[in-house]
Amino acid sequence: MHGDSGQGTVEWVALMLLAALVLGAGAAFAARESDRGLGELVAKRIVSAPGEVAPARTPGAGGPAAVTDAPAPTSRASAPAGATSGAVVSRGLRGVGEVARHAWILCFGYHRWRFERDNPIAAIEGLPIGEALGIVNDCLNPHDYLLEG
């Protein structure tokens, strides 16, 4: 063996294959259920504007005529003054929630940067799997935050 650089790539490929296998098995088992409404709901959400749901179309009623039957988007400017403050609070809460839902990934970057700073050689060799799992545990495990700090 000439060197062991790049071994992390093999491990990651194996991990990705395992994850794909598990997800594929989950999808195969889930497909046995007859939940036809979910596909229709997803299609409606895709074609709908934010905040509204497209009306259900009967088979054969598609085409330009169906497009003109779609309801016009509601105007926010015509809302009463009392409702606007509630809408602002609601929008603010939604924004904070969105930030809170997506900011966790910063933790991965921060811990990775700290590892590379403390172990300069590892930056060109790739992150060891044990260290990667440790970072995931540090960043996502509620036990660490709630009981260990």
Place this chain on the structure above:
Amino acid sequence: MLAVVHTFATALWTGVAGGAAAGFLARDALGLDQPLVALAWVVGASLALVPLARRVRGRQG
């Protein structure tokens, strides 16, 4: 059944992700002590779950 599982998984991940984001800010960025980190985790998880709960409630009623 699949929709219920999807909603449950979304709520679980939303809570964990929201708590992790706020906990990371409190622990690593601000360097706060353990009780405050735990409090930040709970607040972050709650804030992330509020829009989801409103959406689910709006869909049901």
